[in-house]
Amino acid sequence: MSITSALNSAMSGLRAASRASELVSNNIANASTPGYARRTLSISSNMTGDFGGVRINGVQRHVDAQIISDRRLSGSEFGYRSATTNYMNRIEDLVGTPDKQGSLSARLADFENSLITAGSRPDAIERLSAAALGASDLAKSINTVADGIQDARSDADRNIASQVTRLNDTLKAVEAVNVKITAANARSVDVSGLQDQRQLLIDEISEMVPVRVVDRDHGTVALYSTGGSILLEGRASEIGFEPANLVTPYMSVGDGTLSGLTINGYQVNTSSASGRLHGGTLGAQFEIRDELAPEAQTQIDALARDLIERFESASVDPSLNPGDPGLFTDEGAALDATQELGLANRLELNALVDPNQGGESWRMRDGLGASTPGNAGDATLLNALADALTDQRVPNSGAFGPAAFSATDLTASLSSQLGSDRLREDQMLSFASTQFYELTQLELAGGVDTDVELQNLMVIEQAYAANARVIETVDQMFDTLMRI
The missing domain is CATH 1.20.1260 (Ferritin)
Structure with a gap:
């Protein structure tokens, strides 16, 4: 040498x-x-x-690449389950468990006890007033649950809007990094730093929408949702959404009052069964707004309907004429079964007995149709009202099955359904969390x-x-x- x-x-x-x-x-x-x-x-x-x-x-x-792909998909599932579990906990807290003070079951029990107490001394105005106020508190509790469900839908709608904005911005950022990598490769410059940056951006996207990464020429990548939509192929797709901000029980994607998603101007399915972007936090918000919350609304509306129907019969209150509203009303009117949607939000105590609306509590004893006070010692109607609560009847709506329920049993069934759904979501969240943690640790083990x-x-x-x-x-x- x-x-x-x-x-x-x-x-x-x-x-x-x-x-x-x-x-x-x-x-x-x-x-x-x-x-x-x-x-x-x-x-x-x-x-x-x-x-x-x-x-x-x-x-x-x-x-x-395989571990990163699996970790991203598990992260999408973890984000999805976290969102749906938080929703389930929120609704369960609104309804409450039977042993919780202020829960629907507790309010119903208080109302029933107040009727029994008033029946033991029908001449005591303070007991009649307590019964009327107990009925009012029960109606307001149902209103609170129904309003809370709509608040959850409104929050989901706002979350969708913010996530769509973030998704569009992040897709544009990945597109820009792809361009930089192509230019750097043409100059034979190290692109490792740009690849790190792109990996973080794709991780952010996969939290909202589960994605598949496909390698392209010159070091670039394309992104597809696991539902088959093109998110990035050369150029980033434009995701469209129009927020409603305030969602009411009467709004839905089907009737056009709520916005769905568009990709490059084309409408895409957002359902949990076959949604094109389903699986991450974005899909979870759509499921909450369009499926989970409306299902809860249906159940609470059915509960409100059952409560109205129990006291609207002349067999309970003989002073009622056909078509007259009973003890509980639809904003003061009698029940219209064709207008059940949103009934729980509109449920009110009949103003004739509501002290807060200038009503007279003695009508709890003498009948809503009574013009003057009757026999102060007659507890027949009070006992009939209490019996109406314990009467076993099959609900005319809702997903409670064909069994007959008392008002207490029906409320407990609703609480049990929510608890069961929340427990199932907790279990799925636990599995998703463990899987995400293990894959993250496996990825870190191959790091520095x-x-x-x-x-x-x-x-x-x-x-x-x-x-x-x-x-x-x-x-x-x-x-x-x-x-x-």
């Missing part, structure tokens, strides 16, 4: 060692940085004529190991010192030759 060849080999070795030490330093510094992938230097021998040395082929970014990197740095330092020693020896040889 000639002196020139030795010097060339040593110089190329120094350059490679310097670049490798830089990568190791970056690996150690970014060991905890989200999205960062471990880098190593790709080198090979360089034989050009009589000259040898080290050729730097480029920087290798070490990732396991600082102990290994420090060992690599020691090897690199030895290689650097060896090449430096060759250069020093060549320098000494030139000095010796110059002195001859």
